[in-house]
Amino acid sequence: VAGNPAEQPRPTEIWVLISWGKMRRAHGLRPVAAIPHFLGLLGLLLFGAGVAGAVLVGHAQACKAATIAKDARLAGDAKRTRFIADLSKKVDVTLFSLDDPYRLIIDLPDVSFQMPTGIGKTPRGLVTGFRYGLYAPGKSRIVLDVSGPFLVDKSFVLDARDGQPARLVVDLVPTSRASFLAKRQANAEAAPKPPPSPADATPPGGKPVVVLDPGHGGIDPGTTSADGVEEKNVVLAFAKLLRKKLEATGKFTILMTRDTDTYITLPDRVAFAQKHHASLFLSIHADSFPKSVARGATVFTLSEHASDEEAKELATQENLSDTLAGFQPAKAPDGAVANILIDLAQRETQNRSIVFASSIISKLEAQEVRLHSDVPRSAGFVVLKSADVPSVLLELGYLSDPDDEKLLLSQSWRENTADAVTRAVEGYFQKRVAARPF
Ligand SMILES: [Zn+2]
Numbered sequence: 001v002a003g004n005p006a007e008q009p010r011p012t013e014i015w016v017l018i019s020w021g022k023m024r025r026a027h028g029l030r031p032v033a034a035i036p037h038f039l040g041l042l043g044l045l046l047f048g049a050g051v052a053g054a055v056l057v058g059h060a061q062a063c064k065a066a067t068i069a070k071d072a073r074l075a076g077d078a079k080r081t082r083f084i085a086d087l088s089k090k091v092d093v094t095l096f097s098l099d100d101p102y103r104l105i106i107d108l109p110d111v112s113f114q115m116p117t118g119i120g121k122t123p124r125g126l127v128t129g130f131r132y133g134l135y136a137p138g139k140s141r142i143v144l145d146v147s148g149p150f151l152v153d154k155s156f157v158l159d160a161r162d163g164q165p166a167r168l169v170v171d172l173v174p175t176s177r178a179s180f181l182a183k184r185q186a187n188a189e190a191a192p193k194p195p196p197s198p199a200d201a202t203p204p205g206g207k208p209v210v211v212l213d214p215g216h217g218g219i220d221p222g223t224t225s226a227d228g229v230e231e232k233n234v235v236l237a238f239a240k241l242l243r244k245k246l247e248a249t250g251k252f253t254i255l256m257t258r259d260t261d262t263y264i265t266l267p268d269r270v271a272f273a274q275k276h277h278a279s280l281f282l283s284i285h286a287d288s289f290p291k292s293v294a295r296g297a298t299v300f301t302l303s304e305h306a307s308d309e310e311a312k313e314l315a316t317q318e319n320l321s322d323t324l325a326g327f328q329p330a331k332a333p334d335g336a337v338a339n340i341l342i343d344l345a346q347r348e349t350q351n352r353s354i355v356f357a358s359s360i361i362s363k364l365e366a367q368e369v370r371l372h373s374d375v376p377r378s379a380g381f382v383v384l385k386s387a388d389v390p391s392v393l394l395e396l397g398y399l400s401d402p403d404d405e406k407l408l409l410s411q412s413w414r415e416n417t418a419d420a421v422t423r424a425v426e427g428y429f430q431k432r433v434a435a436r437p438f
Contacts, residue, residue: 074124081125086165102146105326111140133219135263143326149180207253208279214239215285218263220325223288225399235284245422266382281391288400296372300393301353303378315379352390360424367420
């Protein structure tokens, strides 16, 4: 908005002082959001993480009604880029930066995003785009993609005033990679850890535990169809239906890594299955391949060397999830997949994964569900890396194909496909029992 003093980046910033003074009076202590300089934020986090935590908790309790984020925009240029978000009221924020690729993460308390559709896709200045959404239950996040090394020169939250909404303002300036890394290193210790897996204390009760893992969620929509259908919603709806059908057999305990629109990191999905001593792990996704006509379901297992170029590309894309959601993926040394594959137990797990994958394919065929590939494919999917839980990734179909998209959204296709997968799970366990020496 032209002419609004808070919208345009300026060399000096009096708003900071006004805002800071007000917040100090309101809360008695210095809220994280009021720190004008990133260095100040780092200092507070490093030397007083406990105090900062207490302030955040206290503030969160004082402001129970969810804040609404109504709009956001970029201003400025490559010398100074300003990000502005309109909020229904002032909130405390935590900032940290990540590299490979360069990102600024803005964590907020429970914020309801009611942004105009399609925003965040137009680059401006240093920012190539931004995303927002839940990254854990009740925890919201905005991720800015940045074209190069940067520093947060200013960040503050303005009160609502004169009919204007409350505003979160962050100024980015370019810096050298060395300086970015020095700051990021200091920040790394204070950065919030990924949230723990959703605890589900359901006792197995003697039945095998099957973990269903709807891909993506919250801040990470996954792939999106031409008319805006998001993978995260398609796969969650399918997983819920599949859970219902598997539970109806009375043979299994079914747990889901998520059953709401929230993000879970890839390692946390794996850890969830291990913690619950899962006998089987099924990650559910929908694919996109706009380059050519591709339709139908594909079933994947883990392998060091991808079975084909498309599988390799897909695994790379799916493995980017944590990066897109604003987490630093665990840096695995080269050949990490190879290392876990060496283990004999892992080989056995792999064999079982392939048995399950083949079982899914034959049951899908029997139910006349269209297949993209009638043999299991394989690649280095991070989410399939449980050493001891047979794990399979099912791509239901292609959101890039309008006909597949219709199927993915249709109740009858979902019912039929969920029936097929239910039979595959039953078939897998029947074989396991039959193979067990008594
Ligand atoms: Zn996916």
